[in-house]
Amino acid sequence: MKIIRHVENLPKRVCGSVITIGNFDGLHLGHQNILDEVSNYSEVFKLKSILVTFQPYPEEFFSKDKEKVFKINNLRDKYTLIAQKGIEEFVCLQFNQKFANMSAYDFIENILVKKLKAKIIIIGDDFKFGYRREGCFQLLKKLESRYHYKTYAQDSYLINNERVSSTAIRKQLIDGDLSQASSFLGRNFFITGTVVHGNKLGRTIGFPTANIATKNTNYPLRGVFIVMVELLNNTKLYGVANIGNRPTIDGKKIVLEVHILNFGSDIYGKRLRVRFLKKLRNEMKFETMNDLKQQINIDMNQAKNYIKNK
Numbered sequence: 001m002k003i004i005r006h007v008e009n010l011p012k013r014v015c016g017s018v019i020t021i022g023n024f025d026g027l028h029l030g031h032q033n034i035l036d037e038v039s040n041y042s043e044v045f046k047l048k049s050i051l052v053t054f055q056p057y058p059e060e061f062f063s064k065d066k067e068k069v070f071k072i073n074n075l076r077d078k079y080t081l082i083a084q085k086g087i088e089e090f091v092c093l094q095f096n097q098k099f100a101n102m103s104a105y106d107f108i109e110n111i112l113v114k115k116l117k118a119k120i121i122i123i124g125d126d127f128k129f130g131y132r133r134e135g136c137f138q139l140l141k142k143l144e145s146r147y148h149y150k151t152y153a154q155d156s157y158l159i160n161n162e163r164v165s166s167t168a169i170r171k172q173l174i175d176g177d178l179s180q181a182s183s184f185l186g187r188n189f190f191i192t193g194t195v196v197h198g199n200k201l202g203r204t205i206g207f208p209t210a211n212i213a214t215k216n217t218n219y220p221l222r223g224v225f226i227v228m229v230e231l232l233n234n235t236k237l238y239g240v241a242n243i244g245n246r247p248t249i250d251g252k253k254i255v256l257e258v259h260i261l262n263f264g265s266d267i268y269g270k271r272l273r274v275r276f277l278k279k280l281r282n283e284m285k286f287e288t289m290n291d292l293k294q295q296i297n298i299d300m301n302q303a304k305n306y307i308k309n310k
């Protein structure tokens with residue numbers, strides 16, 4: 001699956017397909033449900049499956065403080081999750097002022113019909129698009145016969161009567177409700193990043209930590225967690241992680257760092273994925289490094305018990 005970034009001169013293979021559109025941040029169970037439907041139609045009608053998304057997200061584009069908008073997944077992870085669902089083509093359009101001013105009607109006519117030559121369009125029942133979010137399923141339906149495509153709306157995917165959405169998951173993560181967020185996502189929330197050099201104080205108290213750098217450092221979670229660490233060669237290891245500014249050492253920035261259990265290899269520069277399994281506690285300020293060390297020992301024992309009982 002290649003990323004296609006422009007609708008000009010689209011490769012022929014992309015035209016005349018089954019299309020779905022949206023942000024798909026987190027690729028949660030509602031999204032997964034839509035993508036299954038896209039794949040079904042694609043198989044039955046022998047048409048390619050295409051996902052059209054935007055970068056930045058419209059919400060991000062309109063926000064005054066772009067840094068503050070947090071995304072559940074970065075583009076790379078979103079791409080991987082979508083590819084794993086079997087979608088064949090990934091169209092990622094630059095959301096700019098021109099796009100923001102485009103009416104829903106123009107989006108249908110110019111992008112979906114003229115450029116993509118859509119045959120089947122599948123969206124969620126509440127999906128809105130175009131200038132002032134004036135486009136919706138009913139508009140797509142109304143223009144079906146004029147533009148010779150078929151459109152289908154997927155019913156809302158609910159959990160305990162609540163519609164699964166990226167907005168709901170972001171709120172759950174910010175509120176520290178990891179287990180609810182995981183149940184909406186259909187997997188544990190994860191962050192992927194690269195191991196960078198820290199202050200190297202961890203090893204002096206017996207807990208070397210991998211400091212993880214990510215592009216989007218606006219982490220939704222705070223505190224100490226049991227995690228699963230996946231190195232991208234598919235090795236899976238357990239660990240304990242902290243996300244916070246480390247008040248004990250007067251840290252300023254919010255960082256994510258992981259102590260991997262029973263592990264001693266050099267992984268500087270390696271990419272790894274941290275899956276958040278369970279929250280243990282909030283970050284605290286300790287009087288001495290020794291007090292912090294004792295607490296991390298307790299955290300590790302809790303993690304070991306959790307793993308044993310899995």
Ligand SMILES: Cc1cc2nc3c(=O)[nH]c(=O)nc-3n(C[C@H](O)[C@H](O)[C@H](O)COP(=O)(O)O)c2cc1C
Binds near residue numbers: 211249284
């Ligand atoms: C499991 C775990 C729990 C932690 N809990 C706290 C905490 O409650 N308060 C705090 O100030 N720092 C906490 N830290 C961060 C440590 O202060 C930090 O790992 C240490 O200072 C080493 O930093 P360095 O890797 O940059 O050298 C925690 C780290 C880990 C791995």
Ligand SMILES: Nc1ncnc2c1ncn2[C@@H]1O[C@H](COP(=O)(O)OP(=O)(O)OP(=O)(O)O)[C@@H](O)[C@H]1O
Binds near residue numbers: 021024030165
């Ligand atoms: N729970 C759901 N049930 C059915 N369809 C959904 C669900 N959530 C999203 N969709 C559909 O998936 C596509 C992509 O959704 P998008 O990411 O834009 O929405 P979202 O998850 O509701 O995010 P947000 O909370 O930012 O509105 C859209 O067609 C949308 O209607």
